[in-house]
Amino acid sequence: MSRPSHYDRHTALDQAMQLFWRQGFHATSLKDIERALDMRPGSIYSHFGSKEKLFRESLERYTRLGLAELERALDEGPTPLRALADYLRGLGTLYDQALPSRACMLVKSLLELDEREAAAREHVNTLLAGMEARFHQALETSRRRGELPDDLDTRRLARRLQADVMGLRAFAQRDIDRQAVEELAEDMARTLESLGTSGHRDGVRH
Amino acid sequence: MSRPSHYDRHTALDQAMQLFWRQGFHATSLKDIERALDMRPGSIYSHFGSKEKLFRESLERYTRLGLAELERALDEGPTPLRALADYLRGLGTLYDQALPSRACMLVKSLLELDEREAAAREHVNTLLAGMEARFHQALETSRRRGELPDDLDTRRLARRLQADVMGLRAFAQRDIDRQAVEELAEDMARTLESLGTSGHRDGVRH
DNA sequence: CCCCTTTTTGAGCGATCGCTCAAAAAGGGG
DNA sequence: CCCCTTTTTGAGCGATCGCTCAAAAAGGGG
Numbered sequence: 456m457s458r459p460s461h462y463d464r465h466t467a468l469d470q471a472m473q474l475f476w477r478q479g480f481h482a483t484s485l486k487d488i489e490r491a492l493d494m495r496p497g498s499i500y501s502h503f504g505s506k507e508k509l510f511r512e513s514l515e516r517y518t519r520l521g522l523a524e525l526e527r528a529l530d531e532g533p534t535p536l537r538a539l540a541d542y543l544r545g546l547g548t549l550y551d552q553a554l555p556s557r558a559c560m561l562v563k564s565l566l567e568l569d570e571r572e573a574a575a576r577e578h579v580n581t582l583l584a585g586m587e588a589r590f591h592q593a594l595e596t597s598r599r600r601g602e603l604p605d606d607l608d609t610r611r612l613a614r615r616l617q618a619d620v621m622g623l624r625a626f627a628q629r630d631i632d633r634q635a636v637e638e639l640a641e642d643m644a645r646t647l648e649s650l651g652t653s654g655h656r657d658g659v660r661h
Numbered sequence: 662m663s664r665p666s667h668y669d670r671h672t673a674l675d676q677a678m679q680l681f682w683r684q685g686f687h688a689t690s691l692k693d694i695e696r697a698l699d700m701r702p703g704s705i706y707s708h709f710g711s712k713e714k715l716f717r718e719s720l721e722r723y724t725r726l727g728l729a730e731l732e733r734a735l736d737e738g739p740t741p742l743r744a745l746a747d748y749l750r751g752l753g754t755l756y757d758q759a760l761p762s763r764a765c766m767l768v769k770s771l772l773e774l775d776e777r778e779a780a781a782r783e784h785v786n787t788l789l790a791g792m793e794a795r796f797h798q799a800l801e802t803s804r805r806r807g808e809l810p811d812d813l814d815t816r817r818l819a820r821r822l823q824a825d826v827m828g829l830r831a832f833a834q835r836d837i838d839r840q841a842v843e844e845l846a847e848d849m850a851r852t853l854e855s856l857g858t859s860g861h862r863d864g865v866r867h
Numbered sequence: 868c869c870c871c872t873t874t875t876t877g878a879g880c881g882a883t884c885g886c887t888c889a890a891a892a893a894g895g896g897g
Numbered sequence: 898c899c900c901c902t903t904t905t906t907g908a909g910c911g912a913t914c915g916c917t918c919a920a921a922a923a924g925g926g927g
Binding site for chain 1 (some may be wrong): 733789828848
Binding site (some may be wrong): 458459460461462494495496497498501 | 901902903904905906907
């Protein structure tokens, strides 16, 4: 059989993801990738096919991690609705975390890619739809439990929630103080909670 | 004096803005610009200095147009708060407009640029702060008129409003049907209106 | 119509882009 | 320790990048 592959696919993909997340697709060169993965071009191409394919795999890995984080939040919350609100609040601490970017990699990609990278763009759309579907599922569970009004359109609310996350994380990318981001997250969380059927109707205002 | 300049700065900048808005900074090449402005490289450089400077001028022009649109919306609305809510609703029709991109050029730029284009990035931050300031001014007028609660933090709400616009327009960039975008805009508009002191407290829900 | 200044042109610079492929290196198996 | 297969290397491909600059073209002024 002979010469087992020395490289660690997991680690390599992780490095690629962080690089693309920070710099975006176009601003990241093969030289950057070679440096980050500590691999030579021939090796990179034999394992990943092309820059765009590596990018797509990075997007997938990013999304898998993001969904896992959401799952964790849903497990921790007392109810689905509260969990989602707390998930929003959690994004308010984005500012302190040493991430490649405070903005969402999927949104960065969505705004960066056009028809010339159609395959990758389509991939981003699919992954975003997946995130939205998970939001929807959680909200639907919440509604069935009676935590949300029975006639509430959970698909519509799931889209709102996703737009909130997009807006929050794009806003957090601004050169702005951390308190502003925390307050924004808190306001969005309150708006979401205010839809609940439970007592506290103080909701939106602070 | 002799040889007056033939080119029309206004038109040229407009073409550049549309190109950068559609494709972003990195994905737009000098060849693209030459084609769009119908100018040769030497001419472009003598008038605009560099690709990055042309980009910054495009950002400025974009923002000036955006502020003018906001101003128009504020003039048309019965009150500042209603005007802002209707401004959000207006973004729901983004889908039908033949724009270079449904996403905001400032947000696209904010997410695309990093330290390597520090000057342009700083510019984006300044322009976004300007938009936020205009939102704040309108909300403050609204509060003084008694349309909003006296103790409401209008700076905080202005940031929320900007994040909503960012989220709405990023979401609209997805491969999604127009109704979803309209509903999203409507929901955000309702949340904003629900903060008002006027009667209808049905607010957020639909 | 020629002069003079300014504007425009466009060939082409050095650097970098994504990527290929022949050669070298790296391990098991026997 | 040699054989055999697979993996890795890295020089360098053609194409394109942002940009420069000497030469040509384009207008008024007189």
